[in-house]
Amino acid sequence: MKATIYDIAREAGVSIATVSKVMNDKGKISAARRNQILSIMQRLQYQPSAIASALTGKHTYTLGLLIPDIANPFFAEVARAVEDRGHQFGYCVIICSTDNKDERIERYMTVLKQKQVDGIIIGTGLENHAMLEELRSIIPIVVIGREVTPLDVPTVVADDYRGGRLAAEHLLALGHVRMAVLAESLLISSSRDRLRGFQDAIEDAGYALPDDSIIACGHVLEDSKARVVKLLRGGNRPSGLFCFNDLLAVGALQAAKESNVHVPSELSVVSFDNTILASVTNPPLTSIAQPMNQLGEAAVDLLLRQFEHGDLVHQRVSLRTELIVRQSTDAAHPLKLL
Amino acid sequence: MKATIYDIAREAGVSIATVSKVMNDKGKISAARRNQILSIMQRLQYQPSAIASALTGKHTYTLGLLIPDIANPFFAEVARAVEDRGHQFGYCVIICSTDNKDERIERYMTVLKQKQVDGIIIGTGLENHAMLEELRSIIPIVVIGREVTPLDVPTVVADDYRGGRLAAEHLLALGHVRMAVLAESLLISSSRDRLRGFQDAIEDAGYALPDDSIIACGHVLEDSKARVVKLLRGGNRPSGLFCFNDLLAVGALQAAKESNVHVPSELSVVSFDNTILASVTNPPLTSIAQPMNQLGEAAVDLLLRQFEHGDLVHQRVSLRTELIVRQSTDAAHPLKLL
């Protein structure tokens, strides 16, 4: 049987209160007793029960991480950062892949509540603001990767608008004029921000992005591939393509290959996220990097700060996106545009 | 304040024992009481405390998953499978990325013990057999992806030997004779099995794999790239290369490109795992697929079975590997071998 606090107390001839105090470094205990108890704990390989202490103390030292899918490399990397940052402070993390489905989201929410996790990081689509507000009144939360305005919830995002601008400016600098955008969904704020940034930069340069150059597609590789094949087949095809994540860009590369359109000489492709996928394709993808590590870390930090100071109003962290140039972009060839 | 079992009992005018019973469908409760209590629970949005019940009942409904790195696509996919299978039966999973470091492994082990998780899936390098045995005496475990002979621990593996054979047979059928192997480490059983299978198939065909064609390299992309560049530079270069995971193969592809060796016409590459990476490279990789979903599922199932029947001796599941042919392999060109 596992040793309990009672075993230690009996062995040491003291009360469990005393044992508890040396465990938690609370109150005043004589050095002698202290050492004696410590050595007994060691001898009996005593491990305090986290669940018993959670029932009395407040912390379970567990965090919940809601994301669409842990198998998606982007979220896997964020999860790793969350895990490591949490680990530093003694927290474990429970992964909750929601597939963005309400039913799974709700299920996980109630489970996390029942388990009394200390905080929840929400990186999943969550349009149900009422639910968010309710949850927030019970457990500290932080939303990651998207805005939930008008709610005033602690948030950490990447600077998507700037990311969009960076992509456009890079392509413009290479001489591209006729461009297109491949988006997974324009419903989430991050996508809209990327688009706005991209458009603004193009307009600032005196050009325009026609509406029919903004393509929405499903989230699987085949979808983006099919859409890009269609795009490349049309007349007046773009010389620059901005994809809102790496997987979409992979689809674009495959479509280009199938259509005998060479990347980058005939088509420049910029992707977003800069996951491992971007470095693995051929050609490797020029990509707007999201600081995945910092996203995860900042989310944990915001949670920890709430544990200490209660629910702070208006916490918002915006992290810089960055252009990583690889070989999928090159100077525009004006002749190809005719 | 959150409602407790006492609130429900008071409201219903019954004892907490009765409430507990309707919650757990135990004992006999009159239908009337039952419904009355149920409706009160609903009205008060009662959610039983998982931690209180864990302190008395036995289950925490939490599993631990030890893997080298959740950011590695292979483990991310396995994790997703574990999560989903667990979810079906009401279990959450705590991810523990160990980087194969003893210090992290031990830390996580004690945390998982303190949290009293119901079971642990071990997919991480763990050479400390004493620790495994000790852990096993406390908590149900299953080892995934490797053998820990001579220990008799529940295990689920892919058929690595057969995977190695499949790779060799595929290359042999394409006419390749001069081959090489790129391994991350030959210390773990799965790598050794792959190698054995590969060698056996080659020998069965009447050829041999020279020792200097078995290359071990680090686990980052740059390592494998450097090793393959060197390999391709040497005289008498192989026409077929078998890489023990997708990332190694990505490095090989990059090395080939840099060395102006065309894949697949001058070099055929077979990888292992068949993660998303294999489908994303150019050319897409012929790969030996590990059944990542089944690995995760089977691991959970083995755990659940232990919960029900106690520690069963000698549970071992071996799952089939499968050859997925893509465009990184092609017929050998005998002239190139000269």
Next chain:
DNA sequence: CTGAAAGCGCTTACAG
């Protein structure tokens, strides 16, 4: 069919 009571393994005022 229902309830009183002990117990799970801790923490925390409070008293000394």
Next chain:
DNA sequence: CTGAAAGCGCTTACAG
């Protein structure tokens, strides 16, 4: 500096 006791929110024999 140390301990008795109540309490956290449940479950489980046991008695009726």
